[in-house]
Structures are given as structure tokens and as C-alpha cells.
Amino acid sequence: MLYLITSILLFILSIFIHLIWCRHKDVQQLNIALFFFISSVCLLIYFGAVYFHPYLRLEDTRSLWKFPLKLTAAFLYILLVPYYPVLYYSSFMHSPTQIIVLLLKEQGGITLKELSQHINDERFIIARLNSLIKNGYIAFDGYYYRLVPKTILFCRILNIYQKLLGREMGG
Amino acid sequence: MLTIDSIILTTAVGTFIIYLLAHLLVFRFIAVKGVLPWLMRVFFLGTFFNVILNIYLSLSKTKIMMESGILGVGFCVFLSFIIYGIMSFFYVLNIYGPYESSLSVRLIREIYQTLPQGSTIYEILKRYNADMILRTRLERLIGSGEIIVEGPIYRIGKYPCIFLTLHYIGRILNRIVLKTRAEHIKKKYK
Structure with a gap:
């Protein structure tokens, strides 16, 4: 659960950083390359944290909180990243x-x-x-x-x- | 020895491959009005395989699963299903969806048919036009139960409409990005 929460929080953080950045740009577009850059940095932060942080490094199959899901959480993060721009653009494209x-x-x-x-x-x-x-x-x-x-x-x-x-x- | 991570990812990706194969096989025989309901049916077929694969791996790898307990196993099955669902939805949203219903893709393909000369607007409209677009979409939406037809009148059906949901999510996101940016620009140039 801890790894999943960490990856989802980092995903939300990458969206927030991107939105803050967008507020300070005059061009009315999403700056999609920038979002992919921010989300890649957040993914590196995730891997850095789970492999080097003393608390996050420890896994325990008996505890749901520290259930060993490091890779699953990272995979989920990678899958969620493209949804943000896709949903955003779907609001522009009036099908x-x-x-x-x-x-x-x-x-x-x-x-x-x-x-x-x-x-x-x-x-x-x-x-x-x-x-x-x-x-x-x-x-x-x-x-x-x-x-x-x-x-x-x-x-x-x-x-x-x-x-x-x-x-x-x-x- | 498989880890819990690899069990979840193997079952999710494995199920997605089964889903993809079933999709390619089944959709050869599906008419336009059956597209949306069959997308759901094939997804449920994948879900069935997902559960079966999870149970099989849970039973054959008892050592890990016994350690994690029923709650742990249930959590793994749930996560595997979520990942499978996200992958399937992504495929439909970005690969199959545009192929089946994108206007731009269809227009490009219509022009491709007339290579190397190209097409005039009249030739394009003869092969693909607004009337065809409207009728195809109505057929699809009636087939999925998202809209109903009562005599000459079309109405929203009883089933939840995925297109409306996507529209509202996108609109909220759009509003957050564009409105906040518009306010910032207003302040900046005041």
C-alpha cells in the first residue's frame, strides 16, 4: 500500500507542478513535453526513494502497508501518465x-x-x-x-x- | 520463484494479451451497432481470465501467498485487475477508438486511397460526409443503449454514457488549466 500511495502521490504532484507551470505561461496550450519531463523526474524520485530511503526499502509480505509492490506501483504510475494529456485533449476535440x-x-x-x-x-x-x-x-x-x-x-x-x-x- | 510484483504484472499483462487477441478475433464479425457492447463483453472475458490466472498462480505459488494471507491475495487480484483495466482502456482510447471513429484518421485514409494524385473536396465528400458520420454514430449509440429512439425522436438512454463522463472530466481539467492561466494573464497585464 505504501508504494502505491507513494507513486500515486508523485503522479498527483507531477500534475500539480505542471498546472503551476501552465499558470505562468501565456500560450494557451498544455505544454505536453514538459509534463512528460516532470513525470519522468517524479518516476526517478520514486525509484530513488524506494531503493535508497531506509524506511521505504524494507518490504514485508505479512503487512499490507509494506506489501512488496515496488514494481507494480511504478508500472501503475507509468500507465497513468498518458491519461492526463489524453483526457485534457478530449475536452478540446468536440467529436x-x-x-x-x-x-x-x-x-x-x-x-x-x-x-x-x-x-x-x-x-x-x-x-x-x-x-x-x-x-x-x-x-x-x-x-x-x-x-x-x-x-x-x-x-x-x-x-x-x-x-x-x-x-x-x-x- | 516469482515475487508478488511479478505475479501481479504477469497476470495483468497476460490478461491484456488475451484481451487483445480476443478483440482482434471477435471484432472481425461485429457490425457497427455492436461495437460498444462487444468492447465491454471482450473486457469481461479478459477479467474472467484475469481471475483464473490469479487463482492459478496463487495456488501454485502458495509459499508467497500463504505469507501474505487472504487479504494480501485479494489485494493482488484487485491490483492485477486495475492494471489490466487501465491497459485495456488505454488501447481502446488511443488505438482502436481513433481507428474506428476518428474523423481525421478517416479523412487521411480517404486521401491515401487516391495516391499519388490526391483528392478534391468533392471526391472526399462523395465518399465520406456529415450524413454518414451522423448515421454511424447514432447506430453505435443505439446499439450500446446510450441513446434510444422513440418514433422520430432520439433521447438519452438508461445506460450511463461514457462519452459524457469523458467530456466532463476533460472539461474540469480544461477549466483548471485554462481558467487559472487566464486569471494569471489578466493580473499580469493589468
């Missing part, structure tokens, strides 16, 4: 599913025609294509949309995954 359920939640009931006013090509196709161009995933010459080399590689990987999965193209 059509989120919009549908939010509309249904707010309005109680809604028809297909009303829903289609919110889910339209301008909002979900054109805007996404523009976002892909802006982020350098595709190129646009005024008439044709084309893929850049890194996106072609990404598509090839997806094709392998599709073969493994045996499903049609998603979307």
Missing part, C-alpha cells in the same frame, strides 16, 4: 458523438433533421481538413488534398492494423 449526446442531454429529445443541422460538412469535414493542413499532416494546392510522407507511413501502419482487425475502414 460528433460528444455533440450528439450533449445535445440530447440538453434538449431532452431531438429529431434526425435537427441533429443534422449540428453535424454538417463545414464543421466536421472542412474544419478537420483545415486542421490537418495547419498541423502539417496533409497538403493542399488549392484543388487537391495530398498526403505528406509521414502521413503516408501512418496510413500504411493503419492498413496493417486493419488487416489484423479484419474490419472495414472506420470513421
